[in-house]
Amino acid sequence: MASLGWAVTLSVLSAASYAGAAVAQERLAKNGQRGLARWVVALVLTAGGVGLHVIALNFGTVAVVQALGTLTLLFALPISALRYRTKISIPAWIDAGLTVAGLCLIMSLSVESAGPSLLTSADARYLALITLILVVGLVGAATTAGPRTRAMLLAAAAGVAFGISSVLSKAVMAAFTDDGLENVSMVQAGLVVLLGIGGYVLSQLSYRGAGLAAPLATVSVANPIVAAIAGVVVFHETFRFGTEGRVVVAVAAIVMTLGVIGLARRTTVPTETAAAPADQAVPAAT
Secondary structure (H helix, E strand, C coil): CCHHHHHHHHHHHHHHHHHHHHHHHHHHHHCCCCCHHHHHHHHHHHHHHHHHHHHHHCCCCHHHHHHHCCHHHHHHHHHHHHHHCCCCCHHHHHHHHHHHHHHHHHHHHEECCCCCCCCCHHHHHHHHHHHHHHHHHHHHHHCCCCHHHHHHHHHHHHHHHHHHHHHHHHHHHHHHHHHCHHHCCHHHHHHHHHHHHHHHHHHHHHCCCCCCHHHHHHHHHHHHHHHHHHHHHHHCCEECCHHHHHHHHHHHHHHHHHHHHHHHHHCCCCCHHHHHHHHHHCCCCC
16 A cells, blocks of 8 residues: 555544544543543543554655544544434535545645655754743633633644644654664654643643534644644645645645534534433443
8 A cells, every 4th residue: 555545544543533532532521520431432542543643644744644634523523413313414514525625635735745754852842842832822811711712722722732743753753764763852752742641631621611513623623734834844845736736735725624614513512401312322431
């Protein structure tokens, strides 16, 4: 299988794992973070998603792999429909089509950078510092915002952390495949872990009082945008057909974002009254 094929396959599996983890996280938040089984499920699915995602980064560009991460919301749609016993509407299918169309355009125009995707420790620290400033700023703004805005700001902070974590993960994987474990920077590996944990905690906090849709959509949009920009700046990733190709990719990103936002609206968590029958049908985790 070609590199792009591996990248797509692993990214799709990663997105499915993340979608399951997001549903488990939302249930945790709804139940006051209680339930050992829910924590185990959320952590295992998240770990699986992370592992598949990191491996996928070794086969494709950051732009492609991160864009495929938006499929998380696409997978969350049927999961949400099954949980709340609702039908997937025609507009939801249209939104899904927009998301997939945008993804296909981005994948078809993406080109791997000419050189290896390596970073010096100094560059990694600068990247981490910029990330920290962005994350702290978003979290600070969230402390004075209303519940829904607070959730979206925290989710955006999580998306930034996840996006840069993916960029650093690609650098770590490139160093490992280039010259073995001794060539891997412990600084970069440590930053990957810290940003990954930080993103997970922030995403978990974002679900409190806001349901599944808005936070997941915000993460799904912020993550690939931040990572793609960083990939272009840091690894000099580019797209086919020069300026024209970049314009098409920008349009594809807009189309994909509209699809993701639309999907978020279709996965809005019902009210407690409407959700009660579905919740009763699901055994409580302990």
